[in-house]
Amino acid sequence: MTDAPIIAMSGLVKRFGTLTVLHDITFDIERGEFFSLLGPSGCGKTTLLRILAGIEQPSEGTLLIDGQPMAGVPANRRPTNMVFQSYAIFPHLNVEENIGYGLRNMALSKSEAAARVAEALTLVKLEGLGKRNAHQLSGGQRQRVALARALVCRPKVLLLDEPLSALDKKLREEMQLELRALQRTVGITFVFVTHDQEEALTLSDRIAVMDKGHVLQIDSPRGLYERPESRTVAEFIGSMN
Numbered sequence: 001m002t003d004a005p006i007i008a009m010s011g012l013v014k015r016f017g018t019l020t021v022l023h024d025i026t027f028d029i030e031r032g033e034f035f036s037l038l039g040p041s042g043c044g045k046t047t048l049l050r051i052l053a054g055i056e057q058p059s060e061g062t063l064l065i066d067g068q069p070m071a072g073v074p075a076n077r078r079p080t081n082m083v084f085q086s087y088a089i090f091p092h093l094n095v096e097e098n099i100g101y102g103l104r105n106m107a108l109s110k111s112e113a114a115a116r117v118a119e120a121l122t123l124v125k126l127e128g129l130g131k132r133n134a135h136q137l138s139g140g141q142r143q144r145v146a147l148a149r150a151l152v153c154r155p156k157v158l159l160l161d162e163p164l165s166a167l168d169k170k171l172r173e174e175m176q177l178e179l180r181a182l183q184r185t186v187g188i189t190f191v192f193v194t195h196d197q198e199e200a201l202t203l204s205d206r207i208a209v210m211d212k213g214h215v216l217q218i219d220s221p222r223g224l225y226e227r228p229e230s231r232t233v234a235e236f237i238g239s240m241n
């Protein structure tokens, strides 16, 4: 069981009315991978991530996470957690309270919850800032709180929807390195959505390049760059200009 892929997608299709936004998506994501969904705006990345999260249901196909079929399993009963583009931090709560909010669906003792929050604060390098009000935080710190809130319930998969897109270039590059280091530390699978080739190439173990609801190619950054299987992938990755 532990060698089975953490995520197995087979024939996933998503339609909104008459519009098909995902076509026959079939691939696996391995345990402990930093895996990116990369493609231009509107190609279906977020919709696929939302299907993994249980926020959207596929129109067809099957999804297994950690070997379990996900049909009918609601978002809060899945071994996944999601970090959104807009961080959705509560400004009236302090950092610890914001992170502790991630534990609201778990029946933990007060001391266990406090230990989890402290562990999450350390993971995202916010030790000592637990009592600070969220509205006093910088953009980068808010992003760390959002990450800690998602990690505090120890998901097996962290789903990240363009989490760095609101940050300026310098902070974004800093957070890229931190995100990669964080993923190595916690050792869980990250599924990262981005339209930014450089970001995907820097961060990922493997990347699925998507276009118009199809997965065009899945490979390591180097594999995509050196052996693009189509002109679209080559152009998008930038190995052919």
Ligand code: ADP
Residues within 6 Å of the ligand: 016, 021, 039, 040, 041, 042, 043, 044, 045, 046, 047, 048
């Ligand atoms: P991406 O994340 O790659 O930018 P999305 O997954 O957000 O792409 O969107 C893919 C397509 O699905 C787009 O054409 C978008 O307009 C459409 N879409 C997404 N969500 C809905 C929805 N709830 N209802 C109708 N169409 C939607």
